[in-house]
Each structure stands twice: as structure tokens, then as C-alpha cells.
Amino acid sequence: MTSPLVFFLFLQAFTDGITNKLIGCYVGGSMQDVVLVRVYGNKTELFVDREFEVKSFRVLQAHRCAPRLYCTFNNGLCYEYLQGVALEPEHIRSPANFRHIARQMAKYHAIHAHNGWVPQSDLWLKMSKFFSLVPTHFEDPEKDQRLNSEVPSAACLRDEMIWLQQNLSKLGSPVVLCHNDLLCKNIIYNQQEGNVKFIDYEYAGYNYQAFDIGNHFNEFAGLNEVDYTLYPGRELQLQWLRAYLEAYKEYKSQGTQVSNTEVEVLYVQVNRFALASHFFWGLWALIQAQYSTIDFDFLGYAVLRFSQYFKMKPEVTSLLLPE
Known part of the structure; x- marks a missing residue:
């Protein structure tokens, strides 16, 4: 009589996310063949289109930009683990890394819409939805006091949202x-393999090119200990944007020659759209402060994003597109 095979299933929780809970499942002592299970955060269906997330995941997978998606379930999904290490703010500044990142982003941006469809950005629609979900008060007295004293009023936020749409849409x-x-x-x-891959596509969708880049530049500041002095300066940005445009044109079969004017135009667009990124995630953080069960100071994060928005606004609005 042969002995039955015995497998030991190991689980490892990943704690870096502040929206969902992520668990790695693997057999044996090493994490070689790992399956990731992502369980959606509480009430995230209010501001994340889960059906579109899965569609984006599959499109990106078809273009070899995403891991394999194994299955979905009511409150999560299961997909392939990508071998490698998640980068830190100090890593994404180095030329060796930022050129890989710029090229991978260009590959995303060059993916054609199906059937000749001309895509439209849903940024303003999402932002309006977020605004409608922002809490007007918190039951916790301390949080409520912080909301009233540290966060811009609803009227102020509404005015800024209108200003953003009017000014950025025409860039x-x-x-x-x-x-x-x-x-x-x-x-x-x-x-x-000497490359980078992007993970987590719950906010993926058709949007302004400059938003995606400006949003990434904002993330140079980090998440747990945010430091906006780390926002990339002009020279680093120009190098990054040139590397991006060279790759983007290559993927679009438009050659690889990039003019200084093209880089300058993108520089202005990106820094203006970085404002929209701060505003978007500020609204998002206020909603999370109301519903999330994850241990993170979402209200404090909202204050940081809105503060940086108003600090950055005069400087970037003075930037002019080249003639």
C-alpha cells in the first residue's frame, strides 16, 4: 500500500496595500509557485468598477503586461505572482530604473482600443462620483473636528473640481x-530579467496620458512617510519624459525621434495633471476614512493631498505650453 502524498499549504499576508487584503498561497517551503488572492476592501465597490478592473486585467494580460488571472469571485480575484521586488521611492529615481518604468508605461499607453473605438477619459465622471460619496461628518468626534478644521469645505472642493476640468481638458x-x-x-x-512589471489594475482605464505620468511623479513622495520634496525636479522629469516618448513612439510605429518641443509640451501637461492626481486621491482618501477597516490614517492622507494640491497650484498653472 503506497503512502498518500501530503501537501502543506502555506499562506503569507502582504501588508503594503491600503485598499484590499492580499494573501499569497504556496506549497512547500519556498515561494516559487505562488498564487495571490486579493480580497476587496470594505465598500470599495462604491468607487471601484470591479467588472472593468477584470476587463482591463485581461486586456493587459493579452498584451503581456499583466500576470495570468486564474479566477474571480464575488469579493476578490486570484492571479499569478510576479517574481521580483516592489520598488521603494529611492529606487524609482535612478536612471536605470526610471527608464524601465517609462518604457513599461509607454507600452500600456500604446495599446490600441478595440474596433477602432475612440476612447474618452472617465476622469471627471469618476471625480464627480467620488465627490458625491465624500462624508459630510464622522461619528468619531475627533475625526469630525479634523474634517471641519483641516479639510477644504465641500463648496471649495466643488469649485476646484470644476476649475480642474475646465483648465486641464483643453491641454x-x-x-x-x-x-x-x-x-x-x-x-x-x-x-x-532586468525589467519591471506593474501590478494592481483596479483603477486602470482610459484616461489622459499626462494624468498617469503626473500621478506617478507624485508617488515619488512615498506613501507611509510622505515627503513631497522628493517630487522630481525639472531635469529628472525631462530625462524621464524623453525616455517615455521615445518608447511610446516606437510602440506606436512612429519612429523614435523626439523633439525638445514634444518633451516640453508633455512636461507642462504632466505637471498640470499632477494637480488632478492630488485632488482625485484626496477625495478617495476621505471616502476610505469613512468605510475602510484597514489600519491607516486616511483622513490625514487626504489632508496631505489637498495641502499639496493648493501648494502646487500657483507654480504649475504658471507653466505655459510652447508656441
Whole structure:
């Protein structure tokens, strides 16, 4: 009589996310063949289109930009683990890494919409939805006091949202398939293969090219200990944007020659759209402060994003597109 095979299933929780809970499942002592299970955070269906997330996941997988999606279930999904390490803010500044990141983002942005459809950005629609979900008060007295004293009023936020749409929509930034949440922990570097891959596509969708890049530049500041002095300066940005445009044109079969004017135009667009990124995630954080069960100071994070928005606004609105 042969002895039955015995498998030991190991589980490892990943704690970097502040929206969902992520668990790695693997057999044996090493994490070689790992399956990731992501369980959606409480009430995230209010501001994340889970059906579109799965569609984006499959489109990106078809273009070899995403891991394999094994299955979905009512409150989560299961997918392939990408070998590598999640980058830190200090890593994404180095030329060796930022050129990989710029190229991978360009690959996303160059993916064609199906059947000749001309995509439209849903940024303003999402922002309006977020605004409608922002809490007007908290039951916790301390949180409620912070909301009233540290967060801009609803009237102020409404005015800024209208201003953003009126001013950014006319900058001429192309609408492309964007990741929309390219923080450091969503960038996986594989040293053996010498490349980067992006993970977590719940905010992926058609959006302004400049938003995706500006949003990534904002993430140079980090998440747990936010430091906006780390926002990339002009010279670093120009190098990054040139590397991006060279790759984007290559993927679009438009050659690789990039003019200084093209880089300058994108520079202005990106820094203007970085404002929209701060505003978007500020609204998001206020909603999370109301519903999330994850241990994170979402209200404090909202205050940081709105503060940086108003600090950055005069400087970036003075930037002019080249003639």
C-alpha cells in the first residue's frame, strides 16, 4: 500500500496595500509557485468598477503586461505572482530604473482600443462620483473636528473640481489606457530579467496620458512617510519624459525621434495633471476614512493631498505650453 502524498499549504499576508487584503498561497517551503488572492476592501465597490478592473486585467494580460488571472469571485480575484521586488521611492529615481518604468508605461499607453473605438477619459465622471460619496461628518468626534478644521469645505472642493476640468481638458493630452495608480509598491522589479512589471489594475482605464505620468511623479513622495520634496525636479522629469516618448513612439510605429518641443509640451501637461492626481486621491482618501477597516490614517492622507494640491497650484498653472 503506497503512502498518500501530503501537501502543506502555506499562506503569507502582504501588508503594503491600503485598499484590499492580499494573501499569497504556496506549497512547500519556498515561494516559487505562488498564487495571490486579493480580497476587496470594505465598500470599495462604491468607487471601484470591479467588472472593468477584470476587463482591463485581461486586456493587459493579452498584451503581456499583466500576470495570468486564474479566477474571480464575488469579493476578490486570484492571479499569478510576479517574481521580483516592489520598488521603494529611492529606487524609482535612478536612471536605470526610471527608464524601465517609462518604457513599461509607454507600452500600456500604446495599446490600441478595440474596433477602432475612440476612447474618452472617465476622469471627471469618476471625480464627480467620488465627490458625491465624500462624508459630510464622522461619528468619531475627533475625526469630525479634523474634517471641519483641516479639510477644504465641500463648496471649495466643488469649485476646484470644476476649475480642474475646465483648465486641464483643453491641454490636448491624448486619452490612452492608463494604470492610474502607479505608486512604488505597484512596480515589481525582476533583477534576473532586468525589467519591471506593474501590478494592481483596479483603477486602470482610459484616461489622459499626462494624468498617469503626473500621478506617478507624485508617488515619488512615498506613501507611509510622505515627503513631497522628493517630487522630481525639472531635469529628472525631462530625462524621464524623453525616455517615455521615445518608447511610446516606437510602440506606436512612429519612429523614435523626439523633439525638445514634444518633451516640453508633455512636461507642462504632466505637471498640470499632477494637480488632478492630488485632488482625485484626496477625495478617495476621505471616502476610505469613512468605510475602510484597514489600519491607516486616511483622513490625514487626504489632508496631505489637498495641502499639496493648493501648494502646487500657483507654480504649475504658471507653466505655459510652447508656441
